[in-house]
Amino acid sequence: MKRICVVGTGYVGLVSGTGLADFGNHVVCVDIDKDKIERLKIGEIPIYEPGLKEVIDRNVQAERLRFSTNIDKAIQESEVIISAVGTPPGEGGEADLQSVWAVATVFAKNLKDYKVFVNKSTVPVGTGRKVYELIRELAGHNASFDVVSNPEFLREGSAVRDFLHPDRVVIGSTNPKATEIMKDVYKVLYLRKTPYIETNIETAELIKYASNAFLATKITFINEIANLCDKVGADVHVVAEAMGQDGRISPKFLHPGPGYGGSCFPKDTMALVEIFKEAGIRSRVVESVVEANEHQKAMVVDRLKELLPDLKGKVIAILGLSFKPNTNDTRFSPSKVVISSLMKEGARVQCYDPVAINDFKREFPDLDYKKNAYDACKGADAVILMTEWNEFRGLDLGEIKKLLKTPIFLDTRNVYDPKEMRERGFTYGSIGRTFIR
Numbered sequence: 130m131k132r133i134c135v136v137g138t139g140y141v142g143l144v145s146g147t148g149l150a151d152f153g154n155h156v157v158c159v160d161i162d163k164d165k166i167e168r169l170k171i172g173e174i175p176i177y178e179p180g181l182k183e184v185i186d187r188n189v190q191a192e193r194l195r196f197s198t199n200i201d202k203a204i205q206e207s208e209v210i211i212s213a214v215g216t217p218p219g220e221g222g223e224a225d226l227q228s229v230w231a232v233a234t235v236f237a238k239n240l241k242d243y244k245v246f247v248n249k250s251t252v253p254v255g256t257g258r259k260v261y262e263l264i265r266e267l268a269g270h271n272a273s274f275d276v277v278s279n280p281e282f283l284r285e286g287s288a289v290r291d292f293l294h295p296d297r298v299v300i301g302s303t304n305p306k307a308t309e310i311m312k313d314v315y316k317v318l319y320l321r322k323t324p325y326i327e328t329n330i331e332t333a334e335l336i337k338y339a340s341n342a343f344l345a346t347k348i349t350f351i352n353e354i355a356n357l358c359d360k361v362g363a364d365v366h367v368v369a370e371a372m373g374q375d376g377r378i379s380p381k382f383l384h385p386g387p388g389y390g391g392s393c394f395p396k397d398t399m400a401l402v403e404i405f406k407e408a409g410i411r412s413r414v415v416e417s418v419v420e421a422n423e424h425q426k427a428m429v430v431d432r433l434k435e436l437l438p439d440l441k442g443k444v445i446a447i448l449g450l451s452f453k454p455n456t457n458d459t460r461f462s463p464s465k466v467v468i469s470s471l472m473k474e475g476a477r478v479q480c481y482d483p484v485a486i487n488d489f490k491r492e493f494p495d496l497d498y499k500k501n502a503y504d505a506c507k508g509a510d511a512v513i514l515m516t517e518w519n520e521f522r523g524l525d526l527g528e529i530k531k532l533l534k535t536p537i538f539l540d541t542r543n544v545y546d547p548k549e550m551r552e553r554g555f556t557y558g559s560i561g562r563t564f565i566r
């Protein structure tokens with residue numbers, strides 16, 4: 130078991146640090162955000178992630194998990210330093226790596242004995258090599274270290290389970306010594322026979338982008354098929370179900386919606402387009418996915434206008450602000466595009482989300498935020514269901530209908546049954562099921 134320092138306590142760093150402590154390692158999680166660390170020290174969890182608090186508490190109590198802002202000391206004390214800082218999109222869509230360089234720099238400054246620098250953030254192919262060169266340049270020729278790529282595949286909303294029971298562990302390394310150390314870090318998974326992929330750094334870096342871009346492509350593909358279903362009288366759910374029964378396709382990620390969002394797919398697809406360009410070739414597939422997804426998000430308001438042609442002065446209820454259920458993450462949430470475009474059309478928005486309101490307020494401070502779905506629908510000319518939180522699956526539809534000024538319901542997640550909604554008297558829109566009677 131290893132002494133590990135995890136740098137960055139965001140969705141990935143906090144869950145990974147906690148999970149690695151749960152595997153028996155001694156972990157210190159550090160961040161430049163003092164407020165975050167102070168909250169963690171008093172047992173508050175800065176993100177919404179089901180089940181995370183219990184695992185943090187358990188490991189803090191067992192003295193395997195600590196939080197600190199003293200990054201220098203944490204690095205000095207550890208043998209394995211895992212960088213899990215953010216890599217947001219830069220102005221041209223490429224990944225902004227300034228936090229990665231910052232961590233590499235502080236790593237080099239504190240390098241006295243052999244240490245492994247592990248890149249867990251999603252970074253463009255070639256970054257591991259550049260990190261190695263930077264550390265070598267800063268720490269000198271005698272410095273003893275390795276750089277490893279260990280991309281993370283957890284999903285927000287089920288991050289704890291995903292980290293503790295991953296489909297695979299990917300280790301990209303140039304030195305068997307570092308690979309062995311990483312196997313020790315993940316010893317519990319190794320013993321449990323979790324598939325291990327040992328490869329070079331570039332391959333490991335690319336696996337992450339290829340995986341995310343493929344999933345984004347699958348979503349985008351079914352979104353387009355759904356749009357076609359709406360034109361030709363087909364039912365996208367039946368199409369997807371039948372497609373998914375083919376083992377080569379699989380039923381996962383074949384659910385249409387208002388376009389993918391979140392902190393990974395949008396930025397990783399944009400970054401992959403740039404990685405292709407830097408390599409001197411183009412990905413026509415991923416470029417199209419990025420474009421089609423923008424179109425899908427924009428299409429939601431067009432769809433609403435089919436049900437309610439003039440939006441000027443109308444009140445629209447929005448249910449769901451996070452990019453998916455069970456997270457407070459609103460990065461690249463389709464709700465942002467929809468709300469901005471509703472406001473441009475002159476509509477007024479009343480919105481509600483079970484956990485993401487505070488996060489949404491940072492970008493949209495002046496919206497009319499409501500306490501629950503029913504308050505949001507009160508007096509509205511239409512409601513748009515944007516995120517399939519469980520509490521929106523079981524709405525009292527009779528009550529919603531009474532509260533709405535006109536019973537227009539646009540369900541961008543296809544939560545409700547079109548036939549039943551129409552029988553209840555709603556003017557109901559969904560994605561890819563318009564003609565279902």
Ligand SMILES: NC(=O)c1ccc[n+]([C@@H]2O[C@H](COP(=O)([O-])OP(=O)(O)OC[C@H]3O[C@@H](n4cnc5c(N)ncnc54)[C@H](O)[C@@H]3O)[C@@H](O)[C@H]2O)c1
Nearest residue numbers: 137138139140141160161162214215216228231250251281
């Ligand atoms: N969020 C996901 O679901 C997910 C899944 C897999 C991979 N990833 C990748 O993991 C990385 C992290 O993503 P995230 O969502 O956890 O990001 P995040 O923005 O939630 O967290 C990043 C954290 O790093 C801290 N930080 C930034 N610079 C720092 C520095 N120099 N020193 C110490 N701390 C610093 C920030 O304060 C923040 O707390 C990204 O590359 C992302 O693409 C994310």
